[in-house]
Amino acid sequence: MDRRAQLIQIIxxxxxxxxVPEPDESLFDSGLLDSFAxxxxxxxxxxxxxxxxPDSDLNPRKFDSIERIEAYLDSxx
Amino acid sequence: xxxxxxxxxxxxxxxVSSAEAGAWVxxxxxxxxxxxxxxxxxxxxxxxxxxxxxARAGADCLERAGLTASSLGMVMVASGTGERNFPGPAxxxxxxxxxxxxxxxxxxxxxxGSLFGLSLAARLAxxxxxxxxxxxxxxxxxxxxxxxxxxxxxxxxxxxxxxxxTPDSGRAEIVDSFLGTDGTFCDDLTLENGAxxxxxxxxxxxxxxxxxPAAIRTICERHSIALPDVLAFLMHQANQNLIDKVADTLxxxxxxxxxxxxxxxxxxSASMLIAACEWSREVGFQxxxxxxxxxxxxxxxxxxxxxxxx
Numbered sequence: 001m002d003r004r005a006q007l008i009q010i011i012x013x014x015x016x017x018x019x020v021p022e023p024d025e026s027l028f029d030s031g032l033l034d035s036f037a038x039x040x041x042x043x044x045x046x047x048x049x050x051x052x053x054p055d056s057d058l059n060p061r062k063f064d065s066i067e068r069i070e071a072y073l074d075s076x077x
Numbered sequence: 078x079x080x081x082x083x084x085x086x087x088x089x090x091x092x093v094s095s096a097e098a099g100a101w102v103x104x105x106x107x108x109x110x111x112x113x114x115x116x117x118x119x120x121x122x123x124x125x126x127x128x129x130x131x132a133r134a135g136a137d138c139l140e141r142a143g144l145t146a147s148s149l150g151m152v153m154v155a156s157g158t159g160e161r162n163f164p165g166p167a168x169x170x171x172x173x174x175x176x177x178x179x180x181x182x183x184x185x186x187x188x189x190g191s192l193f194g195l196s197l198a199a200r201l202a203x204x205x206x207x208x209x210x211x212x213x214x215x216x217x218x219x220x221x222x223x224x225x226x227x228x229x230x231x232x233x234x235x236x237x238x239x240x241x242x243t244p245d246s247g248r249a250e251i252v253d254s255f256l257g258t259d260g261t262f263c264d265d266l267t268l269e270n271g272a273x274x275x276x277x278x279x280x281x282x283x284x285x286x287x288x289x290p291a292a293i294r295t296i297c298e299r300h301s302i303a304l305p306d307v308l309a310f311l312m313h314q315a316n317q318n319l320i321d322k323v324a325d326t327l328x329x330x331x332x333x334x335x336x337x338x339x340x341x342x343x344x345x346s347a348s349m350l351i352a353a354c355e356w357s358r359e360v361g362f363q364x365x366x367x368x369x370x371x372x373x374x375x376x377x378x379x380x381x382x383x384x385x386x387x
Contacts, residue, residue: 028279035279036318039286039326055287056261060279 003073007066010048014041023066038063045069051076079199080247081362081384082207084354085138085239087130088341089121093217095231102227109231114317118234118342120217127156128169131213134237134350135174138209142241146176150206153182153198155190155346157268157375158214170211180205187214187268188313188374190346191238195370195382196254198242206244212346213237222273229276232316234342238350249362249384255296256380257288266375285319285373290326292381293371300383302367304329308386311356313372314338314348323371335360346374362386 001009008020015032027033033041041063046053051073062072094117095109109115121130131154139146152174154167165183184190184197191212198208216233242251262284265277289312297304304327312320317338324331335356344351349372362368363386373379 035282036286036322038279038283039322042283042287055259055284058280058283058287059262060277060283 003070004066006048007069010044011041011066014044021066026064028060028064045073049073078244079202079251080243080245080387081249081251082241082243082247083138083142084350084357085134085136085141086237086351086354087133087137088236088351089119089125089130091120091122092117093120093234098231101225101230104227104231112228112318113232114338115232115342116339119236121215121235125215126166126169127159127213127215128166128173130215130235130237131156131166131170131211132173134213134239135170135209135211138239138241139174144207144241146174146179148207149176149179149209151180151182151198151201151208152176153184153194153208153210155184155186155194155210155212156214157185157187157190157345158216158219159183159185162270166213170213186346186374186376186378187266188315188345188348189372189376189378189380190374191240191350192313192370192372192380192382193256193378195240195242195251196256196380199251199254202242202244208242209239210242210350211237211239212348212350214345214347216343216345219268219274224273226273226276228278229274232343234344236341236344236347236351238347238352238354240350240353247387248357249368249386252383252385253296253299254380254382255292256378257292258376258378260376262377263375266377282319284377285315285379286322286326288377288379289323289371289373289381292379293327293369296369296381296383302383306367307333307369308363308366309356309360309368310334311349311353311368311370313374314341314352315343315373
């Protein structure tokens with residue numbers, strides 16, 4: 001599975017919705033993600049990609065779309 | 078070694094329903110309940126000052142403890158809603174309590190101020206004697222400021238809580254505390270002079286949902302205490318959904334986290350001590366049983382404190 005498909009799967013699991021968001025679509029503005037689901041998304045990213053995201057990186061905007069999450073993951077690789 | 082001798086609290090009599098609060102931002106009670114778990118909150122009278130609320134909670138605490146204000150070694154008042162930059166509400170509170178000449182210290186820290194106060198008092202009580210820690214907030218003055226934000230105006234209430242820390246004996250021994258501050262996101266929760274409260278709710282929830290469980294784990298691991306063995310968690314009453322999330326993250330039943338946010342809303346630095354006061358009446362410390370306090374607030378400041386019933 002490529003990384004984008006993996007991200008979509010993670011977002012669907014966290015949001016409990018089968019929606020496939022556009023890569024640049026805001027997960028907050030679309031209503032897919034809310035404040036209380038965001039920590040679950042971050043935890044899922046840490047688990048699935050075997051990374052530890054420091055609290056100083058926890059700017060919600062970094063996780064607001066698939067493209068932004070990909071950019072963050074790229075910055076960590 | 079320091080001890081928790083007694084708690085006290087004071088809540089205004091005016092009840093503001095979530096139907097009324099929701100209407101300020103074009104919403105209803107159901108939405109407010111869903112996003113916060115708050116059914117109602119209390120608002121103080123327009124003429125009442127933070128120090129009025131603080132002094133009433135402090136007096137309640139002293140009366141229950143059977144101590145006079147003049148025998149205190151220090152008064153600490155945590156508040157993010159003091160009416161002026163200086164002096165803060167601590168000196169007014171001490172005056173209203175009759176604590177003449179007793180040093181009075183302000184902790185202008187929203188939400189986490191009471192926890193920081195307890196931690197500091199536990200370290201100082203052996204040197205100065207009994208310390209009355211008070212958290213008092215008049216949030217109604219703040220949420221009335223225009224423009225009222227949908228996710229902010231409905232959250233808050235007024236109130237005050239107090240805790241007497243003594244160096245000799247009490248209901249519980251204060252075992253240890255962990256405090257943290259990270260200014261990286263200090264602009265995400267602010268109250269500028271005369272301005273409305275600004276909150277980046279996503280950032281606050283994200284940080285709080287990580288830092289509070291981490292602080293609780295740290296303090297428990299230091300003392301080899303398994304989370305299921307904690308009698309009760311007394312946490313800042315920010316939002317019921319956050320309390321539930323912290324409990325879930327720790328793998329602890331939500332019921333172990335005492336909650337009264339449904340009736341009082343988020344009273345910022347006052348909330349943890351108001352909750353502790355109610356919990357102590359309903360359950361109370363048990364000999365040898367650990368109890369964990371925890372809070373998170375603007376700054377960001379956060380921490381946890383471990384006490385054990387005697």
